[in-house]
Amino acid sequence: MSLLVAAFLAFVGTAVGASHSLAELLERDAERSQALRTQTELQRLLMLLIDIETGQRGFIITGQQPFLRPYEDALGELADVRTGLRERLPRQSADTTMLGRLDALIDERLAQTRQTIARRLADGGAAMHDLSAYVDGKRVMDELRFQIEQLTREQQRRVAMADEATQTVRQRTTRLTRLLPAGGLATLAVAVALMLRERRLRDRAEAALRDANAGLEQQVAQRTEALSHALARIRSFAVEMDRSIEAERRRLAREVHDQVGQVGTAIKMLTLSLRARLAPRSEPLVDELQEMAEEAIRSARHISAELRPPLLDELGLEAALGHYLQALGRQSGLTTELDLSDDALLPPEQASPLFRIVQEACTNVLRHAQARKLRVAGRGLAVGARPGYELEVIDDGRGPGSTRPDASGLRNMRERAELAGGSFDFGPAPGAGTCVRVWLPLESPLPAPAASKQEEAWL
Known part of the structure; x- marks a missing residue:
């Protein structure tokens, strides 16, 4: 792997080096082109100055306006040429003194020509005999030629430097593109040979590992099957235990209803009989005894309903939930x-866990939701090929917020749903509030046990 990485880095280095060299060549070529364009602009500037000088001299000698046409045309183009030079030269040379001197000389010579033309228009042929103006003009033009020549030589030097740098980059790139790919190919060949050797060793190790895994897979399969049977037994036991609890609740509800309720009813009847015998006298203790008997009857009914709602067995889930x-x-x-x-x-068998889940959800709403409305909705809903029933408990409270997924109320509802072979979901309701959603298959996870004769008689 290290050799493959080295080969990859060699080719990457070649590509990066070539890219860098190309960028450097483009940069040098741009510098060379810039210098050549600057040389051309300098020659154009010199030609324009010569046209100005020629037009001025022709007008001084002849005094005729047509001789000023080269002068006027050159003046119109001179400004653009000077602007272009100002944009190029400062970027190429750190010393801008030469360009400043050149601008000063051009301005001075233009002022001289304007003054000479104005004097020729005013004095006529007498201006031709002013040797001082000729001498000053010649001096300025000589200095202009010298400055332009110096700038031209500087640009030529830059062209030569760009050519030399280009040649150096080409030589370096040639060495790089020969050396790195050759090293990369050699490293790649060694890496391939080592990989083939490692592949042979790995094939032998994999064969030995397959032989070892064959025995392990058989053991895992056996233990997985045993674990599946154990989980099935545990699940069956949990379902049976839940049914036993519901059966015990049903029995206790019957006992409370029959025993405590009957005792309360008997006390009430005796109280009414005692009241009839004492009539027309009124005895406060008899009234208190009657109230206690009625309270005992109400308590017996409430406890019986909490243990096992009789409507759930007699009229079904809708009646029990409605009550x-x-x-x-x-x-x-x-x-x-x-x-x-x-x-x-x-x-x-599936209606009972649904009722208990609704009870738990409503208890959580009263404790935590601070809601004003509560809605319970249910409908038949198939999941895949399994027919089932979905039930939702929705409130308009403050929502789930930071409720822990492992809170005891949620855990109880989830475990009830899983024991019944279904699924449970808890989250925010559309708009606001909380939604508890449970789905149970229509078939019970275990067949219902046969009811005893006593339970059948009570039901």
């Missing part, structure tokens, strides 16, 4: 709504 939500609304002030459809499809 529960009405009582919840009276006790808490919540506005409750029940909307169930297809609940007749639910077997009794």
Whole structure:
């Protein structure tokens, strides 16, 4: 792997070096082209100055306006040429003194020509005999030629430097493109040979590993099968235990209803009989005894309903939930709504865990949600090829917020749903509030046990 990385780095280095060299060549070529264009502009500047000088001299000698045409044309183009030189020369040379001197000389010579032309227009032929103006003009033009020649030589020097740098880059690039690929190919060949050797060793090791894994896979399969059977037994035990708890709740509810309720009813009847015998006298203790008997009857009914709602066994899930939500609304002030459809499809074994999940969800709403409305809705819903029933408990409270997923209430509801072979979901409701959603298959995970004759008689 190290050799492959080295070969890769060699080729990458070649590409990077070539790219860098290309960028450097382009930069040198741009410098050379810039210097050549500057030389051309300098020669054009010199030609324009000569045209100005020629036009001025022709007008001084002849005094005729047509001789000023080269002078005027050169003046119109001179400004553009000077602007172009100002843009190029400062970027190429750190010393701008030469360019400043050149601008000063051009301005001085233009001022001289304008003054000479004005004197020729004013004095006529007498201006031809002013030797001082001729001498000053010649001096300035000689200095202009010298400055332009110096700048031209500087640009020529830059062209030569760019050519030399280009040649150096080409030589370096040639060496790089020969050396690095050759080293990369050699390293790659060694790496391929080592990989082939490693592949042979790996094939032998894999053959030995397959032989060892064959025995391990058989052991894993056996243990997985045993674990599956154990999990199935645990699940069966949990379902049976839940059914046993519900059966015990049903029995206790019956006992409370029959025993405590009957005792309360008997006390009430005796109190009424005692009241009739004492009439027309009124005895406060008899009234208190009657109230206690009625309270005992109400408590027996409440405890019986909490242990196992009789409506759940007698009339089904919708009736039991309707009665529960009405009582919840009276006790808490919540506005409750029940909307169930297809609940007749639910077997009794699946209706019981749904009722318990709704009870737990409503308890959480009262404790934490600070809601004003509560809605319970259910419908038949197939998941894949499995027919099932979905039930939702939705409130308009403050939402799930920072509720922990492993909170005891959520854990209880989730475990009930999983024991019944279904799924559980908890999250925000559309708009605001909280939504508890549970789905159970219509078939029970275990067949329901046969009810005893005593339970059948009670039901």
